[in-house]
Amino acid sequence: MVIDRFHVVKLVMKAMQHLRVSYRWEVIDQENEEIRSAKEQGKKHIPKVLANGDTLKELLARSRYLLYKPEDDWTPNQAKRAAILFKEYPRIEQAYKLTLNFRSIYKNTSKDKALTQFNQWKETVQHAKIDKFNTALNSIDYHLDNILNFFDNRNTNANAESFNSKIKGFRANLRGVTDVKFFLIRLEKLFA
Secondary structure, X not given: OOOOHHHHHHHHHHHHXXXXXXXXXXXXXXXXXXXXXXXXXXXXXXXXXXXXXXXXXXXXXXXXXXXXXXXXXXXXXHHHHHHHHHHHOHXXXXXXXXXXXXXXXXXXXXXXXXXXXXXXXXXXXXXHOOHHHHHHHHHHHHXXXXXXXXXXXXXXXXXXXXXXXXXXXXXXXXXXXXXXXXXXXXXXXXXX
């Protein structure tokens, strides 16, 4: 059995995004407190504006998609935003680098090299002490044999995912299935 690369990488990406979102909630709470305090003093709250024109809240919201890309694929604005983000939140930079390192494991051509690189990544994650990465690491470690099967002949379950999507689309067009036997016959005629 092969666990699809997409789902494994997605798990690590979610760990990184969780860190970004948790910082965003902290900033929102802090800003709400500053607004309340300013209101009590009869002043207008003016949030701190960063070098690129974003507030901290905007920076954390607008940096979502740049964290999905390698640095080489960033636009000039994204590169500027990332520099500010990583300066303000070094833990996000650490999480970003952990994610890139994990994704690079899939560039290996042999199972042994991938396992060696995974073990190095595992050690780095354990030293980083980022909770959600440890959760992702535990999940990946538990299923490691099935994940490493990808490297035997670089198979994914993309075909099965695609076929499943077609079945769902076909079923949605029927607006409900009352006769399962007839539905299966139609599926066979259409996709066999």
